[in-house]
Amino acid sequence: MSVPFNNSYVQLPERFYSRQSPTKVRKPELIRANPALAKLLGIDPKWLSSDDGIATMAGNLIPDGADPIATVYAGHQFGSWNPQLGDGRAILLGEVIGTDRQRYDLQLKGAGQTPYSRMGDGRAPLGPVMREYIVSEAMAALGVQTSRSLAAVMTGESVYREETLPGAVLTRVAKSHIRIGTFQFFASKEDKEALGLLVDHVIGRHYPDAVQTGASLNTKALTLLDEVMRAQAKLVASWQMIGFIHGVMNTDNVLLSGETIDYGPCAFMDTYNPETVFSSIDHGGRYAYRNQPSIAHWNMACLAQALVLVLADKEETAIEIAKEALDKFPDYFLDANTSGMQRKLGLAERHEGDEILAKDFLDLLETHQLDFTLSFRRLSELSGAAPTANVSSLAGFPSAFDGWMTRWNTRLETEVNPTRQQDMLRTNPAIIPRNHLIEESIVAASTAGNFELFNRLIDNLATPFDLTGVDARFAKKPKSEQVVRQTFCGT
Numbered sequence: 001m002s003v004p005f006n007n008s009y010v011q012l013p014e015r016f017y018s019r020q021s022p023t024k025v026r027k028p029e030l031i032r033a034n035p036a037l038a039k040l041l042g043i044d045p046k047w048l049s050s051d052d053g054i055a056t057m058a059g060n061l062i063p064d065g066a067d068p069i070a071t072v073y074a075g076h077q078f079g080s081w082n083p084q085l086g087d088g089r090a091i092l093l094g095e096v097i098g099t100d101r102q103r104y105d106l107q108l109k110g111a112g113q114t115p116y117s118r119m120g121d122g123r124a125p126l127g128p129v130m131r132e133y134i135v136s137e138a139m140a141a142l143g144v145q146t147s148r149s150l151a152a153v154m155t156g157e158s159v160y161r162e163e164t165l166p167g168a169v170l171t172r173v174a175k176s177h178i179r180i181g182t183f184q185f186f187a188s189k190e191d192k193e194a195l196g197l198l199v200d201h202v203i204g205r206h207y208p209d210a211v212q213t214g215a216s217l218n219t220k221a222l223t224l225l226d227e228v229m230r231a232q233a234k235l236v237a238s239w240q241m242i243g244f245i246h247g248v249m250n251t252d253n254v255l256l257s258g259e260t261i262d263y264g265p266c267a268f269m270d271t272y273n274p275e276t277v278f279s280s281i282d283h284g285g286r287y288a289y290r291n292q293p294s295i296a297h298w299n300m301a302c303l304a305q306a307l308v309l310v311l312a313d314k315e316e317t318a319i320e321i322a323k324e325a326l327d328k329f330p331d332y333f334l335d336a337n338t339s340g341m342q343r344k345l346g347l348a349e350r351h352e353g354d355e356i357l358a359k360d361f362l363d364l365l366e367t368h369q370l371d372f373t374l375s376f377r378r379l380s381e382l383s384g385a386a387p388t389a390n391v392s393s394l395a396g397f398p399s400a401f402d403g404w405m406t407r408w409n410t411r412l413e414t415e416v417n418p419t420r421q422q423d424m425l426r427t428n429p430a431i432i433p434r435n436h437l438i439e440e441s442i443v444a445a446s447t448a449g450n451f452e453l454f455n456r457l458i459d460n461l462a463t464p465f466d467l468t469g470v471d472a473r474f475a476k477k478p479k480s481e482q483v484v485r486q487t488f489c490g491t
Contacts, residue, residue, distance in 0.1 A: 003106065004042045005065030005094040007428070008205070009176070012197055016182075017069040022059025023112025025169070027156025030054045031451060032133065032458065033152050037173060040098050041106075041150070050149060057151040057171045057407045059091070059111040065114065066094045074188055075252030076182035076302055078286055083188055085181060085252050086116025089124060092177060096191065105177050105203060106150065106332035109170040110371050125159045127442040128489070129168040130454055132442070133265040136172075137258055138461040145231075146260040147174040158470040166446055174259055178202055180303045181252035187306035195310045199224055202256050220319060221310040224256075229300050231258025237336035241344060242267035242291070242432065243372040247279035247297045247487065249287050251302045265487040268432045270477050272365040272372040278435070278487045293337070297329050344376050345408070346383050346419050346424045357404075357411060362435045365402055369394060371477040384421035389467035391430060394476055404419045429464035431474050433457070435484035442444045 010017070033053075035045035047053045055061035062068060070087035077085075085433045091111040096104055109132075110124025129152050139146040157168040178198070186194035199221050203211060207227045211220050235258050239246065246253075247265035255261050265279035274290035282288075287295060304311075304322035312318035341358045344351065367377055374395035382405075397405070412420070441453040460474045467475065478484070 002063045002065060003094070005063075006097050006103070007067050007094045008103065008456045009067075009071070009092070009095065009178075010069060010106075012201065015072075015191075015194065015195070017071045017084075017092075018072040019068065020091055021062060021068050024060045025058050025155035025157055025167070027154075028054050028058030028060055028169075029154040029156065030057075030169065031130075031152040031154055031445075032455065034055075034148070035135070037148055037150050038452070040100065041096050041104060041173065042099055045148075045390050052264050053151075054141075054153060055068075056093075057108070058153045058155065058169050059434045062093075065124045067270070068093055070116055071177060071182070071183055072116060073181035073252055074185035075179070075249045075250050076184075076299075077252065078282070080467075084185065085118075086114070087114055087115070087177075088117040089122040090118050090172070090177075099210070102175060105170045105172075105174050106175070107177060109172050110155075110167065111169055111287060113245055119455075120149065121159065123155075123157075123159045123167050124169065125161060125165040126154065126168040126446055128164065128264065129170045130414050130442050130445060131438055131487075132170055132172070132452070133261045134438055134457055134461065135266060135433050136260075137458055138464065141462050141464050142242055142259060142429060144242070144244075144250070144431075145235055147172050147255075149173070173256040174255065174261060174436075176202075176205055176255065177261070178205075178256045179252050180254045180256070180299060180306065181250075182256075183303060183306040184251060186212070187309060190309065195221075195307070198210050199307075199310060206257050217310050218312055221307050222325060224327070225276070225304055225307055225311075225322070228256055228258070228303060230273055230332050231324070232296050233329060233332035234258070234336045235260065236292050237333060237340050239292060240337060241340040241427075242429065243272070243289070245269060245278055245287070245289050246278060247277075247282060247287055248290065248489070249299065249457050250420050251299050254299050254303075264489040267435045267484065267487050268371050270483065271369050272362065274362075274366065278485070280486045280488050296333070297326070301331050322475045323434050343423065343427045344379075346412060346417070346420045348415055348423075351411070351414065354411070357407060360404055363409075364404060368398055368400060370397075373429060373432050373478060374475070377425075377430050379408075380421060380428045381423035383424055387425065388419075389466075389470075391467070391475060394472070430467045430468065431460055431464045431478070433461060434474070434476075434478060435487070436478040436482040437474065439484050 033048045035308045038045040038048045072086040076231035093106045122187045133149040150171040153169045159165045159167040255264040267278040277285045277288045308318045378395040444450040
């Protein structure tokens, strides 16, 4: 059995990447494989767990059809421009066509140094690999567009950060790894040919129905900008709906496919506070929960700027076109965010005053320091007859909510919706990747080689809307002494 590669990015000119094989590791050992994702990719799950499969996922074996590369890109990191970044510790093995006829990248994260490592070791510690596996697969189960995790492998080697840590490699899957930063790299070099090739590649790969055959490069570039803005608006709105905080919304971490990528210092909010920041390197709160929509708009402006060379023949005209396009983003986000909040509150129709109703609920959550996830889940349970499996012992509302509850129930009565509660229970999860449990699983694995909690977390997070048969531990908010206040990158 081999991986059914069908590579396209390597058909672009060689200035888009460097050919680079992974660095072999001493003693690869499987931590966990993802059989369901393997099937989607046309890979035999049994092979994935075989010696050859493990060796491939560790970077020790290059299967037939693979064409390993490290891609080049630039980016704004916390608002500061870096003219060349690139895959410093990730190697793209190749692409496959899934059983759903979608194209997917297979990338090894933590596979060794590349020409873009910038003095880094190219390796990944076990903890960040575990975090990305847990959170990316949880996001997929929550219905969020995301990169996925096919396998995690121990390397048998140490990684040196502030302390000595066990090393690991993650096999990451995404519809592509093309970023805003990819366009920025070639725009900074005024490489119009490369930008045109990228526009064609991304349109053909991700938005093939968006433009007619024979459309001009200017038309395709504007269409691409609009499609990416729509996708990002929906993506960030979906983050807001589940209390997810990305932590590093740099332009090199924004995929043109509209998927979430780079689960470094990410975390889910427990107590609702729109100013919440987890990332240890986000000292000014640039990427706080509240700021994610505006940062997404800022990032779209960076993409628009990178496309100026191909939006029109004259720079002045291109800039005006870009500005007009960017003005649409707030409406795209507002529409996606409003629709998401309507679903969370059990409202099928949009009525005047609904946004105020939603805002007042969030304000109450903030004032009374209630758990974001459990509060919305409990609201779902109160929209009809209480489900047998419920969170009533874990969450409730103080009397200060009585007035709001009366307004909400009055609003519900304006609609006839026999499936309201079922819809709300399918929208508001009972289980999220709680930060304290992720950290507990990482400590157990890193210090004692115990992956029991890691595996149980992933298994339970696969059905985040179903409390039946779930250990209540996975739904509980943390005790005060368990609260995780900072998360860290793995670099």
